[in-house]
Amino acid sequence: MKRIQLVIVLFYLHSAAASFFENGLVQTLQDGIADGIVSDSCEAALQLYVENLQSSSDQWAFNMLDATSKIPVGLQSFNLGEMGQFSQCLGTESEDGSIQAKYCLGTLLSTTGSSGSGVASRNFVQRAHQIRSLSRRVIGLRDATDDSNSTASLFQSGIPWAICLPRNCSNEDVGEIYNRIFGTQGVTCQTKDDLTPPLTNGAIATIVILAFLAFLLVVSTALDIYFQHNKKRVPHVGFIAFSAYTNGRKLFQISKNSNELTCLNGIRFWSMMWVIIGHTFSTMVSAPVLNFKDIFEWVNSLRSMTIASGTLAVDSFFTMGGVLLVYTYLKARHNGTKFNIFQFYIHRYLRLTPALAALVLVTANLVQYMGTGPLWYNIPVSLAEPCREYWWTTLLYVQNYVNKNSSMCLGHSWYLSVDMQLYFISPLILIPLYKYSKVGIGIILSGIIASVITPFCIAYVTGIPPLMTNVVAPVSLMDYMSYYYLKTHARAAPWFIGLLLGYILSKIKFENNLRHFKFNKVVAILSWAVCLAVISTCVFARSDALMSPNYSKWESSSYIAFVRPVWAICLSFVIFACVTGNGGPIDWFLSWPIYQVLNRFTYSVYLLHYTLLIILAYSNKSGIYFNELNASYSFWGITMFSFAASVPWVLTFESPIVVLEKIIFGAPKKPEKSIADVNSPASGSGIDTLPQEVEERKYGVPE
Structure with missing residues (x-):
């Protein structure tokens, strides 16, 4: 009572x-x-x-x-x-x-x-x-x-x-x-x-463009089904370029090839998952929260480092990009393919840009109509207006140098700018590497050294914290991003390390020397133990810096300079061990065939997931309760949502481009493939069915 x-x-x-x-x-x-x-x-x-x-x-x-x-x-x-x-x-x-x-x-x-x-x-x-x-x-x-x-x-x-x-x-x-x-x-x-603003001219134009593409998709699919059902020859491949039927079937095909680096499929997929869960947590903690004290306590805990260190997933993609670039280049030259630098560049641009341009168009003109809420007024300011004004820096892949952080269109696409810039300079390394291998290796080693020294100097001069999650640092997050995190010259070390590994793997594969690299059991166990210990150190090191404003400049600069190259070296060992038959159960797990299918969607998932997260966050009409279970629940929801949305995105903006490009430039005769084609970041989108194209598709990932 x-x-x-x-x-x-x-x-x-x-x-x-x-x-x-x-x-x-x-x-x-x-x-x-x-x-x-x-x-x-x-x-x-x-x-x-x-x-x-x-x-x-x-x-x-x-x-x-x-x-x-x-x-x-x-x-x-x-x-x-x-x-x-x-x-x-x-x-x-x-x-x-x-x-x-x-x-x-x-x-x-x-x-x-x-x-x-x-x-x-x-x-x-x-x-x-x-x-x-x-x-x-x-x-x-x-x-x-x-x-x-x-x-x-x-x-x-x-x-x-x-x-x-x-x-x-x-x-x-x-x-x-x-x-x-x-x-x-x-x-x-x-x-x-x-709640219901009138459609702008840009919104109407965007709807018309999307409706026209949907019309092409329907007509092309109908023609494809008609020709196949009646067993008639297609007059021209362009008639079925947008066919969801043919392209959709190829999206879900699994192929095998002895030269395929199958472990990269698993690494790519799980790196993408790490990025998505990191963005899910960061978006959740920046929303109106009912228990902000718990967020600070969680950030101060060691387990939060699994999320805070998610930026290393970006370096995994840089490393894999370098590996595939050299490996596929040398493989093509080994098979007698001539290097066409024009096709090398234009092919890359055409494979990446249509899906990105479509998202820029939708973000600039339609996103503001996709929700309501107390915080929805932020959408035009943070998403739409930057894309209306600076769409060109995104599509030219220069936004990481031209724009300030707050004015970047699709800020999470900064990775594409860095990756494209590295790709642009790659012939300066690839050509000497093929003709004069010692010169090429010297350039790569010089690039690694320079890419370690540069971030150390940046960190020491600017005083940026060792981790971007340090919310009490005397230097702002914006400075951390603009001075260091988004800059190609500060992030290139993993890419150079990947180039070196790609050269080593190509020599092993093409000269059939795999048997010389088989570890005995003791060496294999010790090597993997050291590798996994160093990986754990990269993830959990400097957890004390999360909430401390009193970090050492020297220690912070050293951490920033070395953590990403060390991570790339460990990842390179994982790839090397798996390719040479020393991967054991790890290679088996990373080489599951299903990753081939999933990776055909990861570029569009990468583009779409963060925008979807922002839309959901700003459409909240009440505060949310933060804990790891709720964040994990949101992660799986946004992952499934992103993959579902990526299917029509791939069928509309990726797969047809492969067909149209081959119509314009002409498909190379088999078994020869152009170097530009094998280096495509969008290969494996459902039209290119050769096994190596599944392997060679490389996607950008934001953080």
């Missing part, structure tokens, strides 16, 4: 606190009307609002007040997910239609500079900031400073707060009301009309 009484008392106290806050809010609105801080139209609407709350049977004012943020639970857990009731607010209007609602979201600041007159409001905000400061001390964050160049400033913005008011009040009026109550920054408002 006493427990029931206690629950009743606690419920009463919470209700009383909420009522006290609401009364303070209403009193502040009345004071604002009396003081004339708002426009005449807003003043009249607010007067009706207050009167309706007090006397009318029409519930529109109560619905607005009910949709406004209240004192949230879990302040001690750093609850940043209080955003009111977005849909309820915008769905509210008076019976006669004269009053409609406006949803506004702002950020509560410390009340020291606020002129707010609502006692309950001021007391709440003061208490909230006290609890937040206490939470920061508990979880080990240093005191806040107002340094805009600090990553820690990201966590010093106040508490999100929503208010639902009549739309007669302008955004300036709402800002005045907010400041009267709390002291705020960044107030943004949405009305019911914003």
